[in-house]
Amino acid sequence: MTNKLIKKNSNISFKNLKENELSIQFNLDGFSFSIYNNSQKKTVYFCEYQFEETQNTPSSLLEKIKEIFKTDIHLQGDFLSVTVIHQNNLSTIVPNLFFDEEKLESYLKYNVKTLTTDFITYDSLANFNAKNVYIPYVNINNYLFQNFGSFEYKHHTTVLIEKIVAINRSNEKTMYVNVTKNSLDIVVLDAKKLLLSNSFFYSSKEDFIYYILFVAEQLKLDTTLFSLYLMGDISLDSDTYNITYKYIKNIYFLESDNAIFNDLKTPKHTNYILLGS
Secondary structure, three states: OOEEEEEEOOOOOOOOOOOEEEEEEEEOOEEEEEEEEOOOOEEEEEEEEEEOOOOOOHHHHHHHHHHHHHHOHHHOOOOOEEEEEEOOOOEEEEEHHHOOHHHHHHHHOOOOOOOOOOOOEEEEEHHHOEEEEEOOOHHHHHHHHHHHOOOEEEEHHHHHHHHHHHHOOOOOEEEEEEEOOOEEEEEEEEOOEEEEEEEEEOOOHHHHHHHHHHHHHHOOOOOOOOEEEEEEOOOOOOHHHHHHHHHOOEEEEOOOOOOOHHHHOOOOOOOHHHHOO
């Protein structure tokens, strides 16, 4: 068995549904997608595949995605629009003041090992007068273009930041942490000002809390005062949550209002990039 299906909402018939929009998110650990129906104004379907092993290359990731597309009928329909989200740590944020479209490689070279053949692009972060420079998986984009024609794509931290800014109501410095199986994205806002956005790999709970405390120290956040919102692959009984609770006083889960969770019966803070609202 090459793929393990871990979550799926199958209580929907598409026979009478039209005007569907598809959103796809993928990384080296898995693949997920959601379908939003324009006429009903809601997400009607969500599915997530988790690979048994982390893929080592974009090529092997593409082979996994091809397998899924061949067998999952929900990916074989017609869609009004398709949005693709590339999830990786091959990105950096550059203020518009220092941004030059002719120098994209230079922004990544200190944080990411790039190849001369890499295609580098960027998303605009209009709320912050900045660009998110990153390397998408071009081979997967090409495959999806063959299936759907033109589509929009973004880096996952762009989507994460946009959603967090839209719901943030605090005028204080606030930390948001999106968790996957072996990585975490940390975003820190001061009201509507972006102070930091970075991604880190972790292999233990000690790694996990180290990065959170390191960011807190660098930004002079008092661990007894600032609020930390968690989302993604983390639960109350997980080792990562328990060690975080040991050091940070004010911890919350960032829950989505998306009604699809009533059908999924999974915590409302999971899969926030695709399903957060």
